Amino acid sequence: MSGEVQDGAQNSVLTRDILQDIVKAAEEVNHLSQEIASATNEQKMASTQTAVSMDKIASITEENNASIHHVGTSAGEFAQTAVELQRLVSQFRLN
Numbered sequence: 001m002s003g004e005v006q007d008g009a010q011n012s013v014l015t016r017d018i019l020q021d022i023v024k025a026a027e028e029v030n031h032l033s034q035e036i037a038s039a040t041n042e043q044k045m046a047s048t049q050t051a052v053s054m055d056k057i058a059s060i061t062e063e064n065n066a067s068i069h070h071v072g073t074s075a076g077e078f079a080q081t082a083v084e085l086q087r088l089v090s091q092f093r094l095n
Helices: 001-091
Strands: none
Touching: none
16 A cells, blocks of 8 residues: 555646646746736837827818918919019119
8 A cells, every 4th residue: 555655746846846836937928927017008108199299280280271372372472472562663763
């Protein structure tokens, strides 16, 4: 019987070691899962910030387009005013 007891004791030690390895592996998987969750959250925040920045860029671009249109309109009006002023000035005669 002592052989059977020794075999049982060895099997118990082996089982304990295997269970400890399983627990260590599970803890490592848990740690890696937490790191993945953290990285995913950081990517989500970066994506949100990128979307907000893109919206701001689009808004600024629209404002720039409106300003360019306004400048173009004003330039045309100034050109017309210059032509009119030249016409008016040409009517004056210096003696």
